[in-house]
Amino acid sequence: MICITLPDGSKRSFEQPVSVHDVAHSIGPGLGKAALAGRVAYPGQLAQLVDTSHLIEQDANLAIVTDKDPDGLDLIRHSTAHLLAYAVKSLFPDAQVTIGPVIENGFYYDFSYKRPFTPEDLDAIEKKMAELARLDQPVVREEWSRDDAVKFFRGIGEAYKAEIIASIPGNETISLYREGDFIDLCRGPHVPSTGRLRVFKLTSVAGAYWRGDSNNEMLQRIYGTAWARKEDQDAYLHMLEQAELRDHRRIGRELDLFHFQEEAPGLIFWHPKGWAIWQQVEQYMRQVYVDNGYQEVKAPQILDLSLWKKTGHWDNYKENMFTTESENRVYGLKPMNCPGHVQIFNAGLHSYRELPVRYGEFGQCHRNEPSGSLHGMMRVRGFTQDDGHIFCTEDQLQEECAAFTRLLQKVYADFGFTEILYKVATRPEKRIGEDAVWDKAEKALMDSLEASGCHYEVSEGEGAFYGPKIEYTLKDAIGRHWQCGTIQVDFSMPKRLGAEYVDASDQRRTPVMLHRAILGSFERFIAMLIENHAGALPPWLAPHHAVVCCISESSAPYAEEVAKALVQQGFRAFSDLRGEKITRKVREHSLQKIPYILVVGDKERAAGTVSVRGRGNLDLGSLSVADFSARLLNEIRTRQTVLGPAA
Structure with a gap:
């Protein structure tokens, strides 16, 4: 007799070998008709997906797969x-x-x-x-x-x-x-x-x-x-x-943010308006570093190949690295920032009282991605990471991971992303380090998410070669998922590169190293922002906050005066003094998705006011320049995504 155990624990016996389809049909004709495949686990073996025609010739566990299963x-x-x-x-x-x-x-x-x-x-x-x-x-x-x-x-x-x-x-x-x-x-x-x-x-x-x-x-x-x-x-x-x-490549052309060209495949030419977005993102992240105990550092772009061999990158990642030579020495253009940060840590002797040490860098990296995989700003060869590394003790590991998750949640919310998926990526087949070390690292990550009340999935075998990681995935305005942030536990690299601290017993110890990024690639994250907001970025991120348009030549000096006053207050504003009809000006600037269009004529000049039109057909009527400034400042400070809240 052949005994088949089903997922609910029930068993079915058959006198001779039986197909997956026949088992499903024996449970019910409806299931037999719906069955697409079977998931069979024989004694001592992992479950495998098989055709419905697969013949089961010995005792086994069986789950019937239908179109309701992933x-x-x-x-x-x-x-x-x-x-x-x-x-x-x-x-x-x-x-x-x-x-x-x-x-x-x-x-x-x-x-x-x-x-x-x-x-x-x-x-x-x-x-x-x-x-x-x-x-x-x-x-x-x-x-x-x-x-x-x-x-x-x-x-x-x-x-x-x-x-x-x-x-x-x-x-x-x-x-x-x-x-x-x-x-x-x-x-x-x-x-x-x-x-x-x-x-x-x-x-x-x-x-x-x-x-x-x-x-x-x-x-x-x-x-x-x-x-x-x-x-x-x-x-x-x-x-x-x-x-x-919402394609960021199309919007980038229409809004004059950036471009690509054949002479620099996988690299970006940033235009002034696009670079203004970049600057806002970088300034925000720099303040995040300051507020959360990170010290900003800067490591070299190229490092001798011997260092990349010590870290294991050369053996595990060389096909994605650019190299260069000088005076008979071979250098690797950095694909990531971690080895440089270890060198900075190693430059001085650290006490356990100093830990955790948190370094952050807006590190420019290059990776030799296949040309066929390049995709706008989503997949490039040159990019900048909001990269950081935390050196800590094993006792500090779980809390550092949990604190990072809390920080990341706040940052994403400020950018307009509130739905996050969490995955723990475990040891890959190609890796460095002992299994016991991987056990410890994987457990710390899972425990930190559980302590933070985060439900997570496990992605078997998808960790980095040097350690497991948590992957943070965002859901955008149209339901797409984007994997962005990560935190990776690394017991191996600091030991390989000789990182040490002095413990309470005056003994030298190797710290745990956490690789972490919130946005990941700036380029990719900005592309996500553009697509999530369909180019209509909230005021705090928009290349321009406002444009001041004159109705006639007589009101042009006043328009220029208002624009200068806004710029002096720190707003990104400019004036449109062209002799075009006001309807054309408004239409053109609306297509450029500028948050506010301020219209001034002789009436506004006499009253010292501006007529305010917000993006999305928002009509705020006539406001004093001071009232408009206060309203806009509030939206920027609170990072609001909807225009026109009360000041």
């Missing part, structure tokens, strides 16, 4: 990627398929084809996918030898697929999945049949180098999204429409 949604998306390839091969037999993974909210598949796919092609492919789905063809797993699989794919002209299989080490069995007359390499699992794929849409096509190497052929990457329910897809597509309208 794994079920990933399964739908992965299978839809295969359906996409099936449709492309049906319509364009000469196209070659390469890889098609699941990504966040969807999937993509890369193809080699003689000409670019057009929007009309995407429409035709999507219709073909729907047609193939309606056929409800079984998706069948087959196991082949590696050599037979290579020979087969070469024989049908699929050179890329043959190359992938040939690169798999050893002689392990290769799994293929067949649906209709289409067959593809895949570990699986997949949905039982194409009829389970009902809600999907192709969204775009882009270029992508084979294996991510710019020396290889440029392929065509077709992106799509897939969901279990139409209403979920509709909500996601609406969010995409909003995201396109």
Whole structure:
């Protein structure tokens, strides 16, 4: 007898090997119909996701996976990627398929084809996918030898697929999945049949180098999204429409904030208005450092390669580092600030009474990101971090982590983000340090979140190579998630670099080092702010607080006088004295999303007032310059996001 234990603890017995589908059907016909896969755990083994056709031949724990499970949604998306390839091969037999993974909210598949796919092609492919789905063809797993699989794919002209299989080490069995007359390499699992794929849409096509190497052929990457329910897809597509309208690259051009150009890939040219935003963010964070016991420091941009080898960065991160040479010495352009901060700590001998020592730096870093991964200010090669490092004792570790979480919550709220997701990323496979040290570090992070009353998830294996971390993820105005802040426990680097303090017994000890960032990359965070506010930044962050527009030439001197008075009070204001109609001026400055437009004519000049128009059709009427200044100052000091509160 084979005993199957279900998640609720109940058991079912079968006289002979039984498929996942048959177990689900035995529980209820509805579950049998809804089953997409199974999560099977055999004695002494970790649970694995398997097809519904998987045959269970010994006692096991089993959970049935449906489209209500996160794994079920990933399964739908992965299978839809295969359906996409099936449709492309049906319509364009000469196209070659390469890889098609699941990504966040969807999937993509890369193809080699003689000409670019057009929007009309995407429409035709999507219709073909729907047609193939309606056929409800079984998706069948087959196991082949590696050599037979290579020979087969070469024989049908699929050179890329043959190359992938040939690169798999050893002689392990290769799994293929067949649906209709289409067959593809895949570990699986997949949905039982194409009829389970009902809600999907192709969204775009882009270029992508084979294996991510710019020396290889440029392929065509077709992106799509897939969901279990139409209403979920509709909500996601609406969010995409909003995201396109809020795209920081488009807004950056329209508002004249920054630009990119080919001569500096992955680097940003900041214009005056964009740099004004940067300055506000930096000045705010500098005050955060002062108010929370951080000492601001500055470390060199380049350090000898020997130091990067000591820290472990060279062995674990060298493919992402830029290097340079001088006088027969090799230097690494810093991808992160931590080794420099350890050198500053090491420059003097510290007593336990001084700890914790908190260093903060607006450190400019460079990382050699692949050109295909660059994305506006979200993914760049040169960026500045609000980077900080805390040197403390083990006894201080948990409280420092908890205090950092509280600080981060306040900072995010000031920028308009109130919903935070917390994840603890644990030890990766490629790491330095003993397991006992990792145990201690992971526990400290989890305990600090629990002490702060924060619910968190665990991201297994996603920690940095030198230590586990808490990842803080923000939710923006249209529901997107952005991972920003982090705090990482590091028992290894300070020891490797000889960091020490003197304890109460006059013994030398190695401090614990906490790597922490609140905003992360300034560039990425500012891009997030632009998109979250759709370019209409709150007054305290906006490049300009106000513009003063004259109605006629006779009121121009007064407009200039008001603008100068505002500037003298510390406001970012300017005057528009052009001989254009006032309606045109107001429209142009409204499109530039300036918080306040002050209109002055002969009447306002005589009364010493301004007519105030706030962003979003807010009409505050006629105010004295002093009253307007007080109102604006209150909004800036309190970092309000809605214009026009009472002064």
